[in-house]
Amino acid sequence: MKFYQRLAFFLFGLLIGVIFLIYFLGAKAESRNVTFCYLPNCRVLKDIRNKPFHYSEEASAVLAESWIDTLDIKNTLTYGDVDFSKSNIKEGNAKLYVISGKTQNNIPVVLEILNYEKKAVLKTIQKE
Template sequence: MKLKYRLVYYLFGLLLGLFFVIKFLGAKAEAKGVEFCYLPNCRVLKELRNKSLNFSPEAQATLEENWINLDDIRNTLKYGDVDFSKSNKPYKNGKIYLIEGKTTQNEEINITMINYTSKVILEKIEKK
C-alpha cells in the first residue's frame, strides 16, 4: 500500500477516534458538572466564581441604582474577559482584577474585584 493511502487511513481513524472520545467523555464531564479551564481567563473567572462574594459600599450603591443587577455580575463572571494588563496586582492584602462584560441590556461594563484567599470583594462597577 502506498504511503499516501496509509496516511489517509491513519488520519481517518484518528479523526473518528477523537470524535468518539470527545462525544462520550464530554457528555460524561457535563453530567458531573466538570468544567475544563486551562486558559488564564477561564481559570481566573472560575476562581472568582467559586469564592463567597461580598460587596463594597460603592458597589452596593451602584447595584441600588437599578441599571445593573446581580445576574449581570454573574454573567460577567462567567462570560467576561479579564484585563490582565490591569489585573493580578497586589492590592489591600489581595489581588485586584478588572473584568469586562455586558449587562442584559447589552451595555458594556467593567467590574473591579479584589481576590482574597477566602473571599472576593466586588469593589466597583462602571459603565464603559
C-alpha cells in the same frame, strides 16, 4: 498486505477510537458539569466564581440603582474580559482584577474585584 492497506486499516481504527473517546468522555464531563479552562481569562473568572462573593458598600450603593443588578454581575463574571494590564495588582492580601462586560441592556460595565484566598469582593462598579 501492502503499505497503503495497512495505513487505511490503521486510520480507520484510529478514527473509531477518537469518536469513542469524544462521545463517552465528553458525555461524562457534561454530566459532571466539568469545564476545561486553560486560558488565563477563563481561569481567573472561574476562580472568582467558585469563591464566596461579597459586595463592598460602594458596590452595594451602585446595585441599588436601577441600571444594573446581580444577574448582570454574574453574567459579567461568566462572559466578561479580564484586563490584565490593569489587573493582578496586590492590594493587601488580595489581588485586584478589572473585568469588563455588558449588562442585559447592553450598557458597558467595568467591575473591580478583590480576589482573596478564600473569598472575592466586588469593590466598584463603573459605567464604561
